[in-house]
Amino acid sequence: MANNYYVTAHKPTAVNACVTGNFTSTDDLNLIIAKNSRLEIYVVTPEGLRPIKEVGIYGRIAVLELFRPPGEPKDLMFLLTTKYNAMILECQQEGENLEIITRAHGNVQDRIGRPAEQGIIGIVDPLCRVIGLRLYDGLFKVIPLDRDNKELKAFNVRLEELTVIDIQFLHDCTTPTIILVHQDQHGRHVKTYEISLRDKELNKGPWKQDNVETEASMLIAVPSPFGGALIIGQESITYHKGDQFIPIAPHTIKQSTITCCGKVDSNGQRYLLGDMAGRLFMLLLEKEEKMDGTATIKDLKVEVLGETSIAECIIYLDNGVVYIGSRLGDSQLIKLNINPDDAGSYVQVMETFTNLGPIVDMCVVDLERQGQGQVSGP
Structure with a gap:
């Protein structure tokens, strides 16, 4: 009887995400690269990038983020696969060996729901209070970050906006606040919402902007001391902070997206x-x-x-x-x-x-x- 044997002939080489931070120790500046189902961890040195660890993941990596909760000496890693398996990883050093351990994990898949056409988006609140996921149209999934919990438990809040193009957390907010750009029959608009962890719902945010550029596709949350957000489009870049609005339309960015x-x-x-x-x-x-x-x-x-x-x-x-x-x-x-x-x-x-x-x-x-x-x- 004939048998077929499948084996990986070459490790993945295409990069789908990367982050930098102090992951292996408080003194090391690390570059962490996600290549399909593998993580490559480097230390940044004056001579260049020095590889120190390679980790295989059981699943294709969709979201890769570093964050540092209060009281932690170094960064932790949040990782989400395309099968909606979420995990928080930590690097521990035992002598010369580096071990990647799982601090918390959980599956955040829903039984029903239409996967978002624009793909998976994963973001971490700047103050490390929650993790936000856009997995399905019309829903925003929230994972509260509790240091003592070994299981990642999420809840859904309903979004009125079905077609969300991009979403980010705003900085310097007393309550976790998201900003999103969405599309409807009239064009694209920007809205902000505050996340109520007690009521598990979205409340009206500090500001909104209707009818932004029709090709606006990216949001950049600007940290302190400025705050606000940048709205990146095909022909324009706009800084917005509610009461402050600065648009530019440089011809150099119009040639491509x-x-x-x-x-x-x-x-x-x-x-x-x-x-x-x-x-x-x-x-x-x-x-x-x-x-x-x-x-x-x-x-x-x-x-x-x-x-x-x-x-x-x-x-x-x-x-x-x-x-x-x-x-x-x-x-x-x-x-x-x-x-x-x-x-x-x-x-x-x-x-x-x-x-x-x-x-x-x-x-x-x-x-x-x-x-x-x-x-x-x-």
Whole structure:
């Protein structure tokens, strides 16, 4: 009787998510990369990226976030698979060995519900009070973060907005507050909601904005001291904070769609943006100091830095070094120079990480006619 044996011939190389933080210890700056069902953990050193751990996950990774609850000396990892298995992971060091342990876990799948057409979104409250998940149309799932609970238990709150494009948690809010961009028959709009953990429902948020750009597709929550959010569209970028509204429409971003971003400064004054054409932008929030010592956003500036691989995620590491994780090309470690080169680019590629994907077809051929087949594909 004939049998078939399936085995993985090559580890996944396409990057679908990445984060940075102090995961392995309080002193280490880590870069953690999700590649389908595997996690690669690196330590950022002056010489480059040093791999220290590789972890296999039973499932395809859909959400990867680092967060640090009050009282924790280092970051914890929240991970969600496409089968809705959620877990909080911690790194423990025993001598020279690193062990990844599960602090809490649970399955957050509902028996009924239509999976969201825009895909899975997972976000963590900046003050680590709750984790928010958009898994199904018309529902927002909330996981309260309790240090003593070993099982992740979630509850649903109903969203009036069925087609949610993006969603984030706002900073500096006494109550966990979300901001979302949604679409209806009249266009796209931005709303905010406060999450009531006691009543397990959404309450009206501090502000909203109807009829934003029709192609608005990304939200960036700006941290303290500025607060508010950036609304990224096909032709415009808008800073909004309820009583403050600053739009710009730079012609440089209109050629393609911005798909990902990476924060440069801890105060959220600079962001790196990547589009579908592989271009890298710097977004600067110009601030204005007031007489009472507070600072507000005065203007927005966008500058093209150069070209990279088409970015799935952008992580600013340190000293002008940036990791570009790509699903459609080779991932890169780049250096942002102060002065442009002869071609006007500020981007210098330091290291390239080969990606086999996306593979659209393949065949086995015996190129040298010696009976040894080799895989060839575009």
